[in-house]
Amino acid sequence: MSDRRLRILQIFNRYLQYGGEEGIVTQIGEALEEIHDVENFFYSTREATGNSAWSKLLIPWKSAYNADVLLKLRHYRETGRFDLWQIHNIFPVMSPVVYHKALEWKIPIVHYLHNYRLSCVNGFFLNHGEPCQRCLSGNFWPAFQTACWRNSRLESGWMGLITNHIRQMPLFEEVFRWVAISEAQKREHVKMGIPADKIKVIHHFLDVKAPPLPPAKSSTAIFVGRLSPEKGVEKLLEAWKQVEGGERKLLIMGDGPERSNLEAKARGLRGVEFVGFVAKDEQRKYWQEALFSVVPSIWMEPFGMTVLESWSNGRPVVAHAVGALPELIREGVDGTLADPANVEDLARQLDALLSNPKQAESMGLAGRQHLENYFSRRRWLKEIAIIYDDLLLSCRV
Numbered sequence: 001m002s003d004r005r006l007r008i009l010q011i012f013n014r015y016l017q018y019g020g021e022e023g024i025v026t027q028i029g030e031a032l033e034e035i036h037d038v039e040n041f042f043y044s045t046r047e048a049t050g051n052s053a054w055s056k057l058l059i060p061w062k063s064a065y066n067a068d069v070l071l072k073l074r075h076y077r078e079t080g081r082f083d084l085w086q087i088h089n090i091f092p093v094m095s096p097v098v099y100h101k102a103l104e105w106k107i108p109i110v111h112y113l114h115n116y117r118l119s120c121v122n123g124f125f126l127n128h129g130e131p132c133q134r135c136l137s138g139n140f141w142p143a144f145q146t147a148c149w150r151n152s153r154l155e156s157g158w159m160g161l162i163t164n165h166i167r168q169m170p171l172f173e174e175v176f177r178w179v180a181i182s183e184a185q186k187r188e189h190v191k192m193g194i195p196a197d198k199i200k201v202i203h204h205f206l207d208v209k210a211p212p213l214p215p216a217k218s219s220t221a222i223f224v225g226r227l228s229p230e231k232g233v234e235k236l237l238e239a240w241k242q243v244e245g246g247e248r249k250l251l252i253m254g255d256g257p258e259r260s261n262l263e264a265k266a267r268g269l270r271g272v273e274f275v276g277f278v279a280k281d282e283q284r285k286y287w288q289e290a291l292f293s294v295v296p297s298i299w300m301e302p303f304g305m306t307v308l309e310s311w312s313n314g315r316p317v318v319a320h321a322v323g324a325l326p327e328l329i330r331e332g333v334d335g336t337l338a339d340p341a342n343v344e345d346l347a348r349q350l351d352a353l354l355s356n357p358k359q360a361e362s363m364g365l366a367g368r369q370h371l372e373n374y375f376s377r378r379r380w381l382k383e384i385a386i387i388y389d390d391l392l393l394s395c396r397v
Contacts, residue, residue, distance in 0.1 A: 025040075063162055083391075086109075086110045119192045140157075141160070173195065205379065212314025222251040222289070224306050231298075290313075293306060293316075294317070294319070296346065318338065318349045322340050
């Protein structure tokens with residue numbers, strides 16, 4: 001690890017609603033402060049949209065070319081003298097100007113990948129709830145045809161044009177290093193055209209401070225996450241119909257655009273409780289009730305921080321076998337995996353652990369041990385430092 005402290009500018013476009021991605025970017029910045037100097041340039045979609053009708057009309061133009069962002073980037077360039085830009089997200093309104101200026105000013109880029117936005121206008125490889133990779137090659141005409149982002153042909157088509165413009169840049173080759181958060185995510189980006197040797201896989205980390213929770217005393221499963229279509233809570237409710245009964249409970253912790261729809265679907269189901277958004281420091285009491293957590297995602301999860309959070313509490317995970325989840329979860333050791341195309345399989349996995357609390361307890365402790373052994377901040381810092389050391393070496397050549 002180099003002794004030189006680099007000056008790193010982290011670039012991130014906040015979404016309208018706070019999500020796990022924003023939390024991860026903040027966590028990454030805080031961890032990096034141990035070895036380098038980091039400044040965050042976070043741009044807010046909410047602030048950009050504003051409240052006036054005029055500001056909302058300007059959003060499409062800001063998505064294509066954001067003059068405000070350009071002004072700020074010029075300021076950072078003049079005053080910061082940064083060694084590199086670490087870009088996390090420029091969608092939807094920071095605009096391609098970020099990439100244009102990095103390439104024009106020859107600023108080294110380390111680009112973190114959090115989703116699949118470079119080949120999908122909604123970033124999830126989902127089209128109205130169904131898997132879709134029709135735009136993988138960079139032709140976004142299918143996005144316009146199917147209105148797969150915000151149910152709007154206009155918005156889907158416009159974002160497709162912007163993303164296509166980005167794909168025409170020499171970005172895939174010129175970024176110094178792309179950071180994928182799983183092997184599963186790397187494979188999809190290689191299919192897009194990013195050279196495999198440009199992508200380094202670095203799994204996320206989770207700092208563990210509190211001891212694991214004592215064994216749960218109730219037959220409870222818990223879902224923690226944003227209530228949006230890709231999270232698969234609708235599938236979870238379908239599976240719950242087959243296992244409900246007695247004292248069994250399903251806690252759904254989180255909020256999002258699908259909440260009212262999901263609450264309507266849950267009417268008549270026994271034991272289902274929506275607890276809404278709960279701050280991190282208040283979540284422990286709900287985890288205390290749970291035998292295990294459920295991650296029923298229907299999109300190709302690039303990682304799954306909820307898995308680590310579940311293990312930190314000493315709880316195993318029942319998850320759909322999609323994306324990176326099979327890469328993280330050791331079947332039968334610290335969790336179980338269900339066929340995402342088979343609701344009955346998910347129901348069987350839920351029933352098995354709800355019926356066997358001792359097994360859930362031992363699997364949860366195995367997950368906690370796995371978390372401490374591998375998913376540590378120390379391991380993450382060691383792996384990310386290799387990228388920066390390689391960058392310093394390339395600058396000397």
